[in-house]
Amino acid sequence: MEHIPYETYVQSADYVRAQLDGFAPEIGIVCGSGLSSLADTLEGNVIVVKYDSIPGFVRSTVEGHKGQLVFGMLAGKRVVCMQGRFHCYEGYTAQQATFPIRVLHLIGVKVLIVTNAAGGINSNYEVGDVTLIADHLSLPGIAGSNALIGPNINEFGLRFTSISDIYTPRLRRIAAKVYLTHTHLREEREFRLHEGVYGWCYGPCFESRAELRALKTLGADLAGMSTVPETVIAKHCGMEVLAMSLVTNKCVDRREPDTIESVKAEMAGQVQEVVIEEFPHHEEVLAAAAARTSDIQEFVRCIVREI
Numbered sequence: 262m263e264h265i266p267y268e269t270y271v272q273s274a275d276y277v278r279a280q281l282d283g284f285a286p287e288i289g290i291v292c293g294s295g296l297s298s299l300a301d302t303l304e305g306n307v308i309v310v311k312y313d314s315i316p317g318f319v320r321s322t323v324e325g326h327k328g329q330l331v332f333g334m335l336a337g338k339r340v341v342c343m344q345g346r347f348h349c350y351e352g353y354t355a356q357q358a359t360f361p362i363r364v365l366h367l368i369g370v371k372v373l374i375v376t377n378a379a380g381g382i383n384s385n386y387e388v389g390d391v392t393l394i395a396d397h398l399s400l401p402g403i404a405g406s407n408a409l410i411g412p413n414i415n416e417f418g419l420r421f422t423s424i425s426d427i428y429t430p431r432l433r434r435i436a437a438k439v440y441l442t443h444t445h446l447r448e449e450r451e452f453r454l455h456e457g458v459y460g461w462c463y464g465p466c467f468e469s470r471a472e473l474r475a476l477k478t479l480g481a482d483l484a485g486m487s488t489v490p491e492t493v494i495a496k497h498c499g500m501e502v503l504a505m506s507l508v509t510n511k512c513v514d515r516r517e518p519d520t521i522e523s524v525k526a527e528m529a530g531q532v533q534e535v536v537i538e539e540f541p542h543h544e545e546v547l548a549a550a551a552a553r554t555s556d557i558q559e560f561v562r563c564i565v566r567e568i
């Protein structure tokens with residue numbers, strides 16, 4: 262794996278800063294699949310910097326991820342939105358995928374809000390619900406895919422970083438309070454908020470039934486293909502982190518019916534019940550995100566106001 266040296270991040274940050282005419286964002290927002298329009302709500306003198314112009318940035322290859330940084334004001338705060346993120350399943354190393362996060366840190370971002378689309382493993386979760394991420398389960402991380410692998414860059418943080426409080430309690434409390442005090446979000450818009458554990462899966466396959474059962478047993482409420490490398494890198498360089506998932510589909514973890522038993526029953530002339538199950542696909546993810554995008558925009562705007 263090729264190590265990205267500190268100087269490359271600095272060069273990239275210098276380039277981005279030079280486009281900003283003195284604007285210094287304090288809050289960064291990563292827009293998940295289908296949630297790019299969060300950036301459309303920025304106000305003031307909005308500045309757009311395309312990823313393909315920034316040294317060190319790779320290319321966004323996934324539909325629903327535009328590939329640009331958008332700078333502007335949100336609820337009175339200076340903000341930068343990542344309209345599109347990089348995923349390891351696109352063939353990028355965790356360091357390449359998280360490169361922008363360190364660049365945001367270098368240009369002054371102190372708080373990172375990460376959004377994503379995820380599958381609901383927890384059977385109480387419905388499509389359209391939002392979950393504050395309280396913790397994550399990173400099987401790839403445990404097994405050796407961690408964005409911090411390689412020489413430590415001391416300028417960013419410690420070799421051994423505790424991630425016990427990676428999802429900053431102060432920010433989760435703000436988000437919870439916003440939710441509980443904005444009755445119209447809960448009542449008129451039927452916006453349900455949970456708090457749960459995000460299970461990072463490498464992708465790009467959606468998970469098998471057995472994998473989902475294993476994730477559930479291990480304590481994951483959600484399955485997703487992003488976020489964890491970004492939040493680990495953000496924590497390493499001292500940012501406060503708030504992460505939330507939009508549940509875009511329900512995960513099917515039911516066992517496959519036993520083929521031998523069903524063929525036996527068929528041969529004995531018994532009529533078989535046909536169970537039609539909906540498996541996830543990316544179009545469904547984008548559609549579910551589009552349906553909730555304005556509520557999430559409002560939720561994030563209210564949170565940003567309180568930070």
Ligand SMILES: O=P(O)(O)O[C@@H]1C[C@H](O)[C@@H](CO)O1
Nearest residue numbers: 293294377378486487543546
């Ligand atoms: O970037 P996020 O995590 O929001 O996107 C999810 C995971 C895959 O990229 C995609 C699957 O539909 O949505």
